[in-house]
Amino acid sequence: MSHLQRCNWCSDDPLYMAYHDHEWGKPLFDEAALFELLCLEGQQAGLSWITVLKKREAYRQHFFQYSIQQIAELSDIELAAKLQDAGLIRHLGKLKAIRSNAQAWLKLKAEFGNVVDWLWQIVEHHPIINTVPCYKTAPAQTALSQQLSKTLKQRGFKFVGPTICYAFMQASGMVNDHENDCFCK
Known part of the structure; x- marks a missing residue:
């Protein structure tokens, strides 16, 4: 077992540690991966993220590897x-x-060409790096996540409230909210 200092929200579940260490907060620019993440964040509503992580492979199978x-x-x-x-x-x-x-994403793609760039413009194409002494001090939503939520909803997206959008922004690396003493900071 690793003795690296991780964010305190990360349990000792190997799946959770791997997600924390290799995915969460890393800037993500792959279209299918961003779409998957946005959808999975919506699936989490009312549940724990580890529940969603354990079901991620089933979602990939049922949803054509996010085609x-x-x-x-x-x-x-x-x-x-x-x-x-x-x-x-x-x-x-x-x-x-x-x-x-998926339908809303395709409309965005038809209108803007590149949905990844369209999404990343909310943070001016550069991750926001926050000072987070403890994950409990990180916000559940911000003005930017409220703006993203409003825009996505207007364009037909579902399960994209401001808290879900902030979790998406954190997970996709648009925002780096790793705790200050975490090795991923």
Whole structure:
């Protein structure tokens, strides 16, 4: 077991440690990975992140490794059938949100060409590095996450409230909220 100092929110679950060490807060510029992350943050609503992490592979299988076009074409019947798999969070609204988000993403892509650049413009294409003595002092949302939430909702995205958007910004590296004494800072 590693003796590295991690953020205090990170449990000793190996899956959680790997996520913390190699993904959370690292700037992410891959389109499918950003789309996946935005969708998974919405799936988390009301649940713990470790619950979502444990189900991530099932989501990848059910949602075509996050092929946005294929997800956008899913029917209501196909989405409802996914409720049978306990590997997913069985909430039809959340599953439908993944399809809505894919459809909204494709509209953004048609309008702007590059959705990754469009998303990253909220932080002027550079991560915001915050001073976080303890994760409990980090905000649940900010003016930027409120702005992102409002914009995404106006464009048809679902499960993208300001708290979900801030978690997305943290996870995708738009914001670095690793604790000051964390080795990932």
